[in-house]
Amino acid sequence: MTAPPALSVRDLAHAYGDVAALRGVTLDVAPGERVGLLGANGSGKTTLMRAVSTLLVPDAGTVTVGGADARRDPAAVRRRIGVVFQSPALDDALTVRESLALQAALAGLAGLGRGEARARIDDLLGRLDLADRADARVGTLSGGLARRADLARGLLHHPALVLLDEPTGGLDPLARVALWDTLDGLRRDHAPQAEGSAQLVATHLMDEAERCDRVAVLDAGRLVALGTPAALKAALGRDALWLDTDDAPALAARLGHERLDARAVGGRVLVAADDPGALLPALYARPDVRAAALKEPSMDDVFAAAVGGAFAGGGAGTSTPPGMGGDGAGGAGRHHDEVSGTVPPAIIDPLPLDPITE
């Protein structure tokens, strides 16, 4: 059986006036697969989401969902997708059940008959733990509950591809964890297709990226890295060497003069080397280094390296995890000014984000 990919994006390009938002992005999502979309603000994530959801007709390239072309047959694409936007797309004045009944009508479920549509709504409300709030007005729900009600809206018609644009934005840490558990549960249980629904998730949060089968990193409208979280981290090398200091950019510059690949990241200095362990004693002995530690690469490191160009050679347009090769670390170093200059510190904070305490 050769099912078409849940989503196939080919050479997608779009500009708003003179500003290029996407510069040729190619990406496949397999049936049942969850792909995370990482990128700073303005990297093209939202434009890509809008093109896939048929809200935007791109300048060039194609979007195909389950074999249906978004340009030629947007209605067929819309039947196959469920879209969850950055904030709940629900009317505050309607109850949860009324909102879902409206969605059922919009999704064309009326043909199933009133009883079947109602059964689906009840089933989904039960799965999402919303049954006891079904008749509450959306405006009275907490942020987390409103999100889950909105998720129900996006899933009601059993879409083969679910698009989630920063689905946990504005949620407190507990609500975020709960929403992700819900998404995981839906992938296990809520499987209209044999493979389950595919999910494309745009996010800023690295712990969310870790929960994806594969991660795609966008930077300035290009795909700069694509692979499983494990493969992307492995490509960065075994360990990264982090130095604590008083003035990270100054230390990075001094180490650079000493022919080391060092860059300032979030107030610390990251040193890339084939064998960072061998460098540790000498660096720790320096008067301008307060502490030095080896750490396994995290998704934050992957992101920082990707937008710094480390993956540029093999990343865009391939679906295999790109390797950094022998001089990959040098690639990251060449762009260290961009990395520390353009990426918001929150994203490249080298400490792994703990979902509870973040």
Add this chain to the structure above:
Amino acid sequence: MTAAVLALWRREVLVFVRDRARFVGVLAQPVLFWVLFGFGFQGAVSVPGSDASYLEYLLPGMIVLAVLFTAIYSTISVVEDRQSGVLQAALVAPQPRLAIVLGVVLGGTTLALLQAVLIGLLAPFVGLRPGVGGTLVAVGAAGLVGATFTALGFGMAWRLKTTRAFHAVMNVVLIPIWLLSGAFFPLSGAPDALRWVMLANPVTHGVTLLRYGLEGLPAGVPGTTLGLLPSALVTVGGAVLAVVWAAATARRPVY
């Protein structure tokens, strides 16, 4: 598509009725205007070519005021829906955009008619007692004017990004249209230049039909030799054109 139109229609009505402040405000304004202007001008003005009191003359005008404002303001939901994402959610559903246009227009028209009927209940108190036929003509006229202005509001709301812009346009456009429709003062007493402007105003013809329904006479545009047929054509044609324009506007992309 029918189910989607009906669902959107129902939602427009539910949301408006549940927003009690908006509902009462839109209803209270014409009633307040009617009482203040009606009693205020009662002794000062007489209606040319009629022995009706100003209070009686003004009631159909107030029905039109309520219809215009309810119809237009119901479409503010389109601006709000775009800001909240509800509109985008509807746009990524497998429905033609015409379904959204029709749902919103039917919803706004229903709300406008509801307001028209509530104010129309005051008619017997000023001596207006339309029969069944007259009532049907009046309801038809109010419905067509309501559909016209809901559709115009929809087309405008689709292009406007904020509700502030919406309010500004409304006050600059809607009040003059109402003042020059024969709702506030009759054509027959107006200077020639103004009379031509009023004749060109499509709402004048809706008001003419409404007056004919509620008052029985005159069977035409006062101060002219026009009968009811031109007014009926303008009113029906205006509604059709407005809906077509709204449907064409809805093809534009939403950001």
